[in-house]
Structures are given as C-alpha cells and as structure tokens.
Amino acid sequence: MATIQSHSSHDAHADLHEEHAHHESFITKYIFTTDHKMIAKQFLVTGLLWAFVGGLLSMFFRLQLGFPEMSQEWLRPLLGDWINSSGKIDPNFYLALVTMHGTIMVFFVLTAGLSGTFSNFLIPLQIGARDMASGFMNMLSYWFFFLSSVIMFCSLFVETGPAGVGWTVYPPLSALEESIPGAALGMTLWLTSMSLFIISQLLGGVNYIATVINMRTRGLSFAKLPLTIWAFFLTAVLGLLAFPVLFAAALLLIFDRSFGTSFYLSEIYLNGEALPHVGGSPLLYQHLFWFLGHPEVYIVLLPALGITSEIIATNSRKPIFGYRAMIGSLLGISVLSFVVWAHHMFVSGMSPFLGSVFMFLTLIIAVPSGVKVFNYLTTLWRGNIVFTPAMLFSIGLVSLFISGGITGIFLGNSAIDVYLHDTYFVVAHFHLVMGAASFFGMMAGVYHWFPKMFGRMMDNKLGYLHFWLTFVGVYMVFFPLHYIGIAGFPRHYYTWTNFEAFSGFTDLHAFVTVAALITFSSQLIFAFNFFYSMWFGRRATANPWRSNTLEWTTPVEPGHGNWPGEIPTVYRWPYDYSKPGAIEDYIPQNIPYSMTPGSNLPHENELVDREKDDDAIIIDESETDTTK
Amino acid sequence: MFGVLIAIGVIILLAILMLLYRVYTLVSVARGTDKIRVSASNKVNAVLFLVFLIGCSGLFFWYSFDAFDNYQQPVAAAHADDYESLFWATMWVSVAAFMLTNIALFYFAFRYQYREDRKALFYPDNTKLEIAWTIIPAIVLVSLVFGGFKVWNQMTEAAPEEAEVIEIMGYQFAWEVRYPGADRKLGEYDYRFISPENPMGLIVEDPATKDDFIPLEIHLPKGVPVEIKIRARDVIHSVSLPHFRQKMDAVPGMPTRMWFIPTKTTAEMREELNDPDFNYELACQQICGRGHFSMRKIVVVDEPADYEKWKREQEPWLEPGDQEPSEGEIDTNIRTQEAVDAAGTETERVEAATTTTQQ
Numbered sequence: 001m002a003t004i005q006s007h008s009s010h011d012a013h014a015d016l017h018e019e020h021a022h023h024e025s026f027i028t029k030y031i032f033t034t035d036h037k038m039i040a041k042q043f044l045v046t047g048l049l050w051a052f053v054g055g056l057l058s059m060f061f062r063l064q065l066g067f068p069e070m071s072q073e074w075l076r077p078l079l080g081d082w083i084n085s086s087g088k089i090d091p092n093f094y095l096a097l098v099t100m101h102g103t104i105m106v107f108f109v110l111t112a113g114l115s116g117t118f119s120n121f122l123i124p125l126q127i128g129a130r131d132m133a134s135g136f137m138n139m140l141s142y143w144f145f146f147l148s149s150v151i152m153f154c155s156l157f158v159e160t161g162p163a164g165v166g167w168t169v170y171p172p173l174s175a176l177e178e179s180i181p182g183a184a185l186g187m188t189l190w191l192t193s194m195s196l197f198i199i200s201q202l203l204g205g206v207n208y209i210a211t212v213i214n215m216r217t218r219g220l221s222f223a224k225l226p227l228t229i230w231a232f233f234l235t236a237v238l239g240l241l242a243f244p245v246l247f248a249a250a251l252l253l254i255f256d257r258s259f260g261t262s263f264y265l266s267e268i269y270l271n272g273e274a275l276p277h278v279g280g281s282p283l284l285y286q287h288l289f290w291f292l293g294h295p296e297v298y299i300v301l302l303p304a305l306g307i308t309s310e311i312i313a314t315n316s317r318k319p320i321f322g323y324r325a326m327i328g329s330l331l332g333i334s335v336l337s338f339v340v341w342a343h344h345m346f347v348s349g350m351s352p353f354l355g356s357v358f359m360f361l362t363l364i365i366a367v368p369s370g371v372k373v374f375n376y377l378t379t380l381w382r383g384n385i386v387f388t389p390a391m392l393f394s395i396g397l398v399s400l401f402i403s404g405g406i407t408g409i410f411l412g413n414s415a416i417d418v419y420l421h422d423t424y425f426v427v428a429h430f431h432l433v434m435g436a437a438s439f440f441g442m443m444a445g446v447y448h449w450f451p452k453m454f455g456r457m458m459d460n461k462l463g464y465l466h467f468w469l470t471f472v473g474v475y476m477v478f479f480p481l482h483y484i485g486i487a488g489f490p491r492h493y494y495t496w497t498n499f500e501a502f503s504g505f506t507d508l509h510a511f512v513t514v515a516a517l518i519t520f521s522s523q524l525i526f527a528f529n530f531f532y533s534m535w536f537g538r539r540a541t542a543n544p545w546r547s548n549t550l551e552w553t554t555p556v557e558p559g560h561g562n563w564p565g566e567i568p569t570v571y572r573w574p575y576d577y578s579k580p581g582a583i584e585d586y587i588p589q590n591i592p593y594s595m596t597p598g599s600n601l602p603h604e605n606e607l608v609d610r611e612k613d614d615d616a617i618i619i620d621e622s623e624t625d626t627t628k
Numbered sequence: 629m630f631g632v633l634i635a636i637g638v639i640i641l642l643a644i645l646m647l648l649y650r651v652y653t654l655v656s657v658a659r660g661t662d663k664i665r666v667s668a669s670n671k672v673n674a675v676l677f678l679v680f681l682i683g684c685s686g687l688f689f690w691y692s693f694d695a696f697d698n699y700q701q702p703v704a705a706a707h708a709d710d711y712e713s714l715f716w717a718t719m720w721v722s723v724a725a726f727m728l729t730n731i732a733l734f735y736f737a738f739r740y741q742y743r744e745d746r747k748a749l750f751y752p753d754n755t756k757l758e759i760a761w762t763i764i765p766a767i768v769l770v771s772l773v774f775g776g777f778k779v780w781n782q783m784t785e786a787a788p789e790e791a792e793v794i795e796i797m798g799y800q801f802a803w804e805v806r807y808p809g810a811d812r813k814l815g816e817y818d819y820r821f822i823s824p825e826n827p828m829g830l831i832v833e834d835p836a837t838k839d840d841f842i843p844l845e846i847h848l849p850k851g852v853p854v855e856i857k858i859r860a861r862d863v864i865h866s867v868s869l870p871h872f873r874q875k876m877d878a879v880p881g882m883p884t885r886m887w888f889i890p891t892k893t894t895a896e897m898r899e900e901l902n903d904p905d906f907n908y909e910l911a912c913q914q915i916c917g918r919g920h921f922s923m924r925k926i927v928v929v930d931e932p933a934d935y936e937k938w939k940r941e942q943e944p945w946l947e948p949g950d951q952e953p954s955e956g957e958i959d960t961n962i963r964t965q966e967a968v969d970a971a972g973t974e975t976e977r978v979e980a981a982t983t984t985t986q987q
Contacts, residue, residue, distance in 0.1 A: 070630070091918045166915040172880055173863040173916060179800065180917040266881025267819040269829070270800075270862040274820045282864055282879050316740070317748040325758045347866065347875045349884035352784035359776055363769040367762060373729055374761040380736040382749040386666055387673040387741070395677070395737055402729045406722045413772060415779035416715055419873045422866065422913045459651045464669060465643070468676060475684060483691070487699040488870035490913045493921040501870055501909050504698050517633060521640045528644060532651075578748035585747060 024560075032143075034135030035560050039142050040121035041453060044446070046149060047113015048530070051439075053153070054104035055520050061097045064089050066513025068495050068506075082161070091494045095164040096182045098492060100156065102167025103190070107197055108152070110300040110438045112145050115239075118303055118445050119208045119232040121453065125551035126226050128217025128568060130561045133210035137203050144200035148193045155189035163190035166492065168293065171264035171285050175256045178271045188257070191250050198247045201239050208236035217550070219570040224589070226549050226574040227320060230327050231306020234334045235299050241338070242295040249288035256280070286348055290341035297434050298337040302330065304441020305372060305401075308394040310574075311448050312376055314547045315391035316383030317585050319575035322375045329368035329375075336365040346414040347421050355414040362412035369405055373398065384578065384585070388545065389463025390448035396471045397440040403475075404433025407482065422492075425485025428478050436474045443470075446530070451544050455557035456537030462529040466522060473519030480508050546586045548574045553590055571611060572604075666742045674741035681734035685727070704897060704908065704929065705872040706889035707782050714775045721768060783874070787855035787887035794846070795857045796910075797828055798865030798878040801919025803910060804828050805846050809839025809944060814857070819880075822861065829861075832946055841942040846910060846927045848890050849935035855887040866914035869927065871897075877914055890929045897929075 024033075033039060060079070063072060071087035072079075082093040089097075120138065124131055132138045155162040164182020165174040169190065177184045212233045216225075225233075255261040256277075264285045265277035313320040320326060342350060342358040376398045385391065407429040410416045420426065443466075450458045489502050496502035543552035551558075553568050568590035576587040581599035593600050594608045703712060740748075787793075795806040795814055804827055808814045815830055815837025822829035830837050848854050858867050860878035867886065868875045876886040898906045912923035930938060 074630070091921070095915065095918070095920075170864055170915075176863070179863050268862055268880050269819050269822040272824070274822060278881070281882060283882065317742075319750065319752040321751060322753045322758050324753065348877045349879050349882055352780065355784070356777055356780060359780065360773050363773050363776075364766070366769055367766050370765045371758065371762055374757075377729065377732045377736065378751070378754075378757070380733070380740060382751065383736075383740045384742050384746055384748040385670075385674075385737060385740050387670050387737075392673060395733065398733055399730055402733070403726060406726045409722055409769070409772065410715070410718055413714070413718065413776040415711065415776045415783060416718060418783060418875050419711070419715075419870065421875055422868075460667075460669065462647055462651065464673060465647065472680065479688070480691075483695060483699040486701075488701045488868075490868065490911055490921075492915040495921055498922050498924050499909055499911060500905065500907055501701065501911070514633075514636070518636060518640070521637055524640070525644055525647075528648075575752065577750075579750050 032139060034131070034139050036120045036124050036132045036135070036138060037453070037558065037562075039138050040117050042142050043112055043116030043120060043145070044453075046146065047109050047117060047442075048527075050104050050108040050113060050149065052523070052527075054101050054109055055523065057097045057101045057104070059517060059520055060089060061094055061101070062513040062516045064094060064494065066510045066516075068497070092164055092181050093161055094494045095166070095180070095492065096161045096186065099164050099167050099169075099182065100152075100162050103152070103163070103194075105435060106167060106296065106300065107194070108149060110435070110442070111201065111239075111296070112197070114300065114438060114442045114445075115232060115235050115303045116142070116145065116204060117442075118228070118307060118449070119204070119236065121449060122228055122551065123208055123211050123232055124215070125452070125554065125558070125562060126229050126549050127212060127215060127220055128550050128563075128570065129211060129215035130563075130567070132207050133215060134207055137207050141200045141203035141207065144196050144203065148196035148200060151189050151193040151196065155186045155193065158185045158189065160184040160186055162186040168286075168289055169253070170289075171253060171256060171282055172268055175253060175264055176268070176270055176275075177257070191254055191257075194250055195247060198243045198250075201243050205236040205240040205243075208232055209240065212236075217567050217570055220589075224570055224573045226306075227309035227323070227326055227330075228303075228306040228549075230330055231302045231309070234330050235302045235306075238295045238299050238302070238334055238337065242292040242299070245288055246292035249285055249292070252288075253285065283345070283348060283350060286345050287342070290344045291338075293344065294341040295337045297430075298333055300434055300438045301401075301441075302333070304397060304438040304444075305330070307441045307445040307448070308376070308397050310547075310549070311388075311390045311394040311444050312379050312398075313575050313577060314448075314545050314586075315386045315388055315394075316379055317386070317577045318379055318383040319573075319577055320375070321378035321381075322371075323573065323575060325371055326375055329371040332368035333365060336361065336368070340365055340412075343412055343414070343417070346417045359412060359414040363409065366405070366409060366412070369401075373402055373405075386545075387464075388447065389458070389460060389467055390444045390545075392464065392467040392471075393440045393444035393447065396467065396474075397437050397444065399471075400432050400437040400440060400474065403479070404429055404431070404437060408433065419488065420485060422490055423485040424481045424489045424491065427491055428481035428485055431478045431481075432474075436478065440470075443467075443526070448545065449551075450530075450533065450537075451540030451556075452551055452554070452558070454534050454537070455540055456533050456535075457540050457544065458529050458533040458537060462525055466525045466529065469522035469525070470519055473515055473522060476515035477512055477519055480512050484508060543588075546584070548576060548586050548588045550589055553588060571607075665744075670742050674738045677734045677737040681731065685730075701870050702897060702901060703871060703873060704890055704892040705874065706891055707779065708873045708891075710779045710782065711873045714772075714779050717775060718772055721772065783886075783888075787885070788853045791853035791855040791887055792849060793855045793857065794848075795828075795859070796846075796867055796878070797859050797861055798867065798912060798916070798923065799827070799861035800863065800917050801912075801923050803865075803867075803912075803923060803925045804842055805925070806830075806840050806842050806945075807939065807942065808836070809841055809939075811836060811839055815840050819861070827861075830945070838946055839944045840946070841939075842945045843942050846925055847935055847938050848927060848929050849932045850890050850893045850896075850929050852932060852935075853887055853889050855885060858884045858886065863916050864914050865912045865916050865923065868911045868913035869908070870911070871908050871927075875913060893929045893931055 072083055072089055073087040076083045082090050084090050160181040163169065163186045164180055173179050174183050174187055212229060252263040256263050256265055262277035262280040264282050265280040268275045268277060309320050309326060340358060340362045342354055343362040346355050411420055411426060411429055447458055447463055484505050487505065489496060540556055542556050550568060554562050555564060570589045571592040572589055574589050578585045579587060579599040582596060587596055592611045593604050594611055793808055793814065797804045806814060806828060813836040815834040817829045818831055819829050821831060858876055858878045860880045862880060865878040866875060867878055872888050872890060874886050874888050876884050894908060898904055908927035908929060910925040910927055912920055
C-alpha cells in the first residue's frame with residue numbers, strides 16, 4: 001500500500017502543476033475551449049436549439065396535413081410570402097419544410113447533438129482520461145459543426161427557400177436548379193453545410209476512436225468498458241467509414257450542379273430543353289447515399305442504446321444482462337449495417353437479385369437487435385427499479401425501439417416493401433425506431449448526466465411530466481401513421497384530395513397533428529427544467545444515482561483534467577449492482593476486489609493477488625520515467 | 629380549430645406554471661435534506677406504465693379492427709393474394725412479438741418497482757437463454773425471408789411472352805402512356821427529340837412508331853399479363869399502382885419495368901365495393917417537385933374484349949403520312965401542365981387539375 005501512496009502523491013503533484021497553467025479567460029473557457037466537457041455542452045446546447053427548429057418546422061407541415069382547409073394566414077408574420085395569397089403554405093415550401101426537418105433532425109440533432117454530446121462528455125470520464133486524445137481537433141470538430149449549422153440556418157432564409165428535394169437529396173431533382181426552387185441556392189448551401197458537417201464528424205470520430213483505444217486508465221480492458229463506451233466507439237467507427245462516402249456523393253453532386261459533369265445525370269429533358277448530360281446514373285447517387293444512410297441510422301441509434309444500457313442497469317440496480325451478448329450484438333449491428341443499404345432501393349430499378357440478397361441481410365440484422373431487447377427485458381426482470389426521469393426515458397426507448405423495429409420486418413422484406421415503399425408506413429417506422437428512440441436516448445442521457453455536467457439536479461417532477469407527455473404523445477403521433485401507411489398514402493404529398501384511393505383518414509391526420517402539437521409544446525417543460533436547473537437546481541452530490549462507472553468518482557463539478565488527483569484504476573466491470581454479500585447495492589469500478597472480500601466470486605478472489613502485482617508493475621514504469 | 633390549439637397551449641402553460649411553483653417550494657424545503665432514496669412518485673410511475681400498457685393495447689386492438697376497411701386498399705392483381713398472405717403472416721408474427729415484449733417491458737417495470745426491503749437479483753448472464761433468443765428469431769425471420777423470396781421472384785421475374793406491353797413515362801407533373809398499336813411493337817425514342825409536340829421523344833422514322841397511340845387514360849385487360857415499361861423525362865418519379873400491389877421508380881436515363889395480371893375490371897370492383905365512383909389510380913411515389921401530389925392518372929381495367937375494342941378506337945399519335953401530332957394531344961398536354969403549375973395555389977385549381985387528368 002505504501003508504494004501506491006507515494007505514487008499517487010507524485011501524480012497529484014504533476015496535476016497541481018498542470019492546474020496552474022490553466023488560468024482561462026472567458027473565451028478559452030466557454031468558446032474556443034479544448035475541454036471535452038465544455039465541448040460536449042456546446043454540442044448539447046446547439047443540438048437542443050436545432051431540435052427546437054426541426055420540431056417547429058414539422059409543426060408547420062403537420063398543420064397543413066392535419067387541417068388542409070385551415071387558413072394559415074396567422075403564420076404570415078413568421079413565414080412571410082411562403083404563405084400564398086389563399087392563406088396556404090406554398091407547396092414548394094412544404095417540401096422544403098419536410099426536407100429541412102429531416103436533415104436537421106437526422107444530422108444536426110441526432111448525430112451531432114447525441115453522439116457529439118455524449119461521446120465527448122463520457123468517453124474521457126468513463127475511461128479515466130484527462131481529456132480527448134486531441135483537444136484541439138475536438139474543438140475544431142465543434143467549430144466545423146457550428147459553421148455548418150450557421151450555413152444551414154441561413155439557408156432557411158434565402159429567397160428561393162432552403163433545400164426542398166427530400167432529405168436524401170436524390171438527383172436529378174437536387175442537381176437541376178430548374179426542377180424546383182428548393183434545388184437552387186438552398187441546395188448549394190445544403191451541400192456546403194453538409195460537407196462541413198462531415199468534416200466535423202470525421203474530426204470527432206478520429207478523436208473518439210483514438211481516445212478509446214489509447215487512453216483507457218489502468219486496468220480498463222475492452223472487456224471492462226461500459227456499454228456506453230462500446231456504443232460510442234462503434235458509432236465513431238461507423239461514422240468514419242460511412243461519412244466519407246457521403247462526402248464523395250455530395251462532391252459529385254456539386255460537380256454535376258456546378259461544373260457540368262454527368263455523374264448522376266442522363267437523358268434529361270427539362271423546361272423545354274434537352275440537356276447535354278448522358279451516361280450518368282441517378283442510382284449511383286442512391287447507392288452512395290445509402291451506403292452512408294443506413295449506417296447513419298445506427299450512428300444515430302447506437303449511442304442511444306449505449307446510454308440506455310447504462311441507465312437501465314444503474315436504475316434496475318442489476319447488472320446489465322448478457323454484457324458480452326450486448327457487445328456482440330453491437331458489433332453484429334455495426335458490421336451488418338454496412339451490408340443492408342440497398343433495402344432503401346428495392347423499387348429503385350436496381351437488379352431484383354440484389355433485392356433478394358439485401359432482403360436476407362436486412363432481416364438478419366433484426367437478430368442482434370432482438371437480442372438487445374431481450375437483454376433489456378431480462379435486466380429489468382427481478383430488478384429493484386428506481387424511476388428517475390432518465391430511467392423512464394430509457395424504458396420508453398426500449399418500447400419505441402421494439403415498436404419501430406418490428407415494422408422493419410415488413411419493410412426489409414422486399415416483396416412487402418414494394419407496396420409500402422415511400423408510404424406513411426415508412427414514416428411511422430423510422431420516426432419510431434430512429435427518431436423517437438434516439439431522441440429518448442438523448443433525453444435519458446441529459447437527465448442522467450446533468451448532475452455531472454452542471455453540478456446540479458434537474459427537477460424530477462417536471463421530468464416525469466415531460467416524459468409522460470412525450471411518451472404518450474410520440475405514440476399518438478406515430479402509431480396512427482401505420483394505418484395511413486397500410487392504406488398506401490404516399491409520403492411527401494402536400495394534399496391527397498386529388499386521389500380517391502387516398503381520400504380517407506382526414507380525422508386521423510387531424511388527430512396526429514393535435515398530438516404532435518401537444519408533444520412539441522411539452523418539450524417546453526424540458527427546456528424550462530434544463531435551463532432553470534442549470535443555475536438554480538438542487539446541488540448534486542458526486543454520485544447521485546449510486547452508479548459504478550468512473551465519471552461518478554470525479555468531484556461534483558470536475559475541472560480541467562477531470563480528476564484532481566490520480567486517475568482511478570479500474571479493477572472490475574461496470575455492472576456490479578446488488579452483488580450478493582456486498583455492503584451497498586453497487587460497487588464502483590475503482591474498488592479493488594481486495595476491498596470487497598464478502599462479495600467476490602471464486603474467480604474474482606483469484607484476482608486479488610494480481611491486483612497488487614499490477615500496481616507494482618505500473619510503479620516500476622513511472623519510476624523509470626522519472627529517472628529519464 | 630385554432631381556438632382549440634390555443635386552449636391546449638394555455639393549459640400546458642398553466643401546468644408548467646403550477647409546477648414551477650411546486651418546484652420552487654420543494655426546493656426551498658428540501659434543500660440539503662433530500663436523503664430519501666425513492667419518493668412516492670416511483671409508485672405512480674410504475675402504475676402509469678401499467679395504465680399505459682392497458683390503455684394503448686386497448687386503443688390498438690379497437691382501432692385495428694374498427695377501421696380495418698379504411699386501411700385495407702382493395703386488391704386486383706394475380707400475385708396480390710400471395711402478397712396479402714405474406715403481409716398478414718408477417719403482421720401476426722410482428723403483433724405477437726410486439727405485444728409480448730411490450731407487455732414484458734411494462735409489466736416488469738410495474739412489478740419490480742423499488743422496494744426498500746428487496747434486493748435485485750444478481751443475474752449477469754445465461755448463455756442458454758442468449759442462444760435461445762438468437763436462434764428462435766433467426767428461424768422465424770429466415771422463414772419470412774423465404775416467403776418474401778417467393779413473392780418477390782414472382783413479382784420481378786421477366787414478364788411472360790404474351791404480355792401486353794405498354795409504356796409509361798413520368799415527367800413534371802404528369803404521366804404519358806403509350807400503347808404499341810396493332811403491330812404490338814413500341815417505336816424507338818430518343819430524349820433529344822422531345823418537344824411540346826412530341827412529349828415522349830418518339831422517332832417518327834421508326835416504322836413501329838406509326839401505329840403507337842398515346843391515350844389519356846390507361847386501359848388494361850383483365851386476366852392478361854401486362855408489362856409496363858417505365859421511363860422518366862426529367863427527374864425520378866415512381867409508378868405506384870396500389871391496387872395492383874406494384875411500384876417501380878421511373879428513372880431518367882435508365883428504363884425500368886414491372887408486370888402483373890389485373891384480376892378485376894373496374895366495373896367488377898365498383899360492384900364489389902359498392903362504390904360507383906371507384907377508379908384504379910396511378911400515383912407518383914417519389915418526391916419529384918412541386919406537383920408531386922398531383923401526378924394522378926386513372927387506370928381502367930376492361931374485359932379483354934372491351935379492351936381490344938377500346939384499342940381499336942384509339943387514333944395513332946402519328947397520323948398516317950403525317951408527322952404532326954393530333955391537335956387534341958398538344959392541347960391536353962399543355963392543359964395538364966398549366967393545371968399542375970397552378971396546383972396548390974388555390975384549392976379550386978387543385979380540383980381543376982384533377983378533373984383535367986380525369987378527362
């Protein structure tokens with residue numbers, strides 16, 4: 001023990017030295033900061049602002065869909081001439097609204113807002129690192145995202161409107177400015193913004209991966225990593241492999257738009273003119289886009305699942321069931337996510353044989369997803385569940401993941417997809433499984449780690465109210481869309497009154513709109529709770545949820561460098577909850593087995609001796625370092 | 629309606645304000661003394677999960693049965709029976725899995741709510757269980773995949789030799805349909821020949837073009853395989869025929885196709901549904917611009933004899949010895965375009981667009 005003591009005081013001295021160097025001005029602390037925790041908060045606040053914008057846009061088009069007869073004249077102060085002379089939303093602007101809603105929610109909220117926030121915040125804290133591998137790159141990552149955000153936001157206000165060709169921006173529609181106003185300046189800004197966004201993602205992803213691989217604290221092997229870190233790590237790998245492909249797709253699209261190339265264009269007659277493009281293929285874009293687009297679904301979802309695993313285990317006071325199976329299913333999902341992209345293209349005109357292959361692979365990806373659900377359920381079984389707001393959102397996520405995931409079995413089946421493709425069934429499916437589930441993961445994460453972020457607690461009661469309104473609301477918004485989808489209603493329709501086949505369900509559409517308005521409004525409860533608690537919330541303790549992972553061993557408000565003294569050593573996996581024989585119902589990761597003789601399992605008792613050895617080796621290393 | 633929305637907003641606002649007050653008082657009372665591990669809210673939340681489960685399951689089953697006819701689009705294609713049985717087989721498997729897992733989730737949440745005197749079970753893993761719930765879903769899914777293969781192959785295999793071939797071309801924002809005429813051969817086309825007079829870019833020198841005709845409505849024969857060759861002129865569109873359970877994108881520069889066998893004539897379907905106004909419809913199902921929602925075309929399924937008769941009545945697009953299209957053709961084309969351009973600005977004009985296409 002004595003040797004350990006001497007070692008830690010040495011380390012503490014070094015840290016003290018480091019603290020002195022960090023006299024920060026407002027700018028280096030809050031704006032151009034390299035501290036991963038502050039960058040995480042920057043991502044979080046930006047992501048939440050975007051969520052508000054994205055949500056607001058959806059309210060405008062939900063009004064049009066739910067109450068097509070209603071005059072929207074009262075929106076004129078906000079939308080200006082996008083409300084046409086008869087008091088209706090302009091059909092071009094309607095398409096711009098759905099496009100921007102999709103882009104903002106998928107990329108800016110659920111990619112940057114979710115993994116940008118929690119990967120940044122939790123990776124160093126949970127693996128026991130002082131900061132990211134490169135704080136500077138991390139800062140660049142945020143500022144590229146910020147720049148991209150500014151450009152995307154500005155595009156909302158250009159005269160021809162923001163991009164309005166669907167969030168997947170399929171050419172030729174997106175390539176030809178004359179095809180729709182939303183393919184003009186708005187589209188250029190969209191592509192510029194997305195290119196910067198991809199750079200931001202890559203800078204972030206490289207950092208996350210490098211940090212997880214290289215900077216884990218003593219004793220923290222991959223087999224002891226919290227599932228959150230596994231999820232963030234794999235998310236970053238997916239992003240690193242997939243986003244460059246989107247970059248390529250976007251670049252070729254920029255060439256087609258501005259430099260007269262024909263990557264995606266062929267034999268087009270538009271506006272009374274036969275264009276010179278021949279030999280390109282619109283399908284090339286779709287393949288490239290969905291090669292990112294499908295992993296993107298998991299880039300959005302995996303962090304949410306990782307967060308949920310952590311929160312469900314903590315609040316069930318039980319180890320996560322099947323830790324290794326959970327990692328296995330994360331790996332399985334990650335690998336399979338790269339070989340299912342063409343299930344978005346069953347009716348695109350690609351070879352039917354490819355359709356068969358992708359149907360098979362797509363349905364196989366349901367297996368690891370199912371394993372995750374069953375493991376969550378078993379984790380709850382015979383637990384001792386504390387319903388914190390974070391726990392409620394996690395349980396909500398599991399329910400939404402089931403409900404949305406299961407409809408994937410329909411859509412992944414190429415035969416069934418022929419009818420359901422681009423109907424509201426698809427809208428219902430991905431909003432539940434990707435949109436709502438990931439959003440719930442984000443909310444769960446905010447409620448759970450708020451005390452570590454701001455040193456204060458969010459109010460539980462407001463959290464409960466927020467959860468129940470949102471949970472019921474989300475189901476009431478998206479569940480009815482399944483019926484509308486089974487009836488074949490096409491997506492992206494401004495109105496269905498032209499069609500006899502789609503003339504029904506006006507009542508259900510109105511219901512959905514009302515539910516959406518309520519759900520959106522109830523997010524104000526969260527906004528209030530979030531900002532109020534940031535300054536006036538009850539002061540948090542260092543480990544308010546009695547959790548095992550390393551971030552809870554830091555002070556209430558961890559400073560630059562996270563731990564004032566030595567970085568804790570990890571001795572055990574993160575899920576020793578309610579271990580028989582233990583004094584408390586949790587044993588943090590940094591408690592050695594030698595201190596918990598009562599609860600050790602037989603094979604863990606054997607580790608007690610090795611724990612001391614490990615220390616000895618490490619101290620030897622540090623001593624050689626000092627002599628150099 | 630607006631009033632209702634305002635009312636909802638006000639109610640939520642009031643709720644927020646009330647809670648605000650509550651928060652404020654609670655915080656001032658409880659600051660620093662909040663040592664109770666789990667408050668009474670825990671029980672409330674647990675019960676609410678159960679209420680949510682029962683309430684929503686009730687709604688789900690009630691609406692699914694009550695509104696069945698509303699969301700069941702009538703079917704009229706030979707492969708549609710197989711399609712429907714696959715769909716409903718998948719549906720029952722899904723509903724079973726959906727209900728079982730959701731019931732387990734919410735019941736566990738209720739049943740295992742926190743109690744001071746209980747300790748959670750330390751149960752980190754069970755390899756047999758993991759294997760079981762990997763293998764069983766895999767088997768179920770693979771069987772669904774094989775069901776899917778069967779129907780998918782049936783839908784996408786090459787159309788039979790004797791199939792009636794027609795061509796559909798999508799453009800912003802309408803469809804053109806072309807029949808091969810008496811020679812049963814569609815003439816060649818080249819997009820560079822497209823003009824207001826020649827909307828489909830037909831090559832007039834091609835002898836096969838001579839008897840091709842471009843009608844306003846799509847007519848299909850009952851009980852005969854129909855192959856549709858699909859192309860697009862400007863951006864991607866999608867030929868969606870919901871009643872025939874078929875859909876295929878129309879891609880500029882890359883011709884696609886689909887085929888199916890209509891099984892009920894329009895008249896038969898009208899009788900069956902007891903709806904004298906029923907029509908089969910063709911819709912665009914890939915976002916294509918402002919008028920996306922207005923790309924409708926009526927599909928009429930006739931008895932084969934009536935179909936042949938209708939075909940004979942159609943005038944060739946290219947009059948014999950004449951290279952100019954008929955007057956009506958240009959006119960319709962322009963009218964549709966105008967109506968579509970106007971669509972959405974005023975409701976009446978939307979209807980006008982509909983009637984124009986319906987003619």
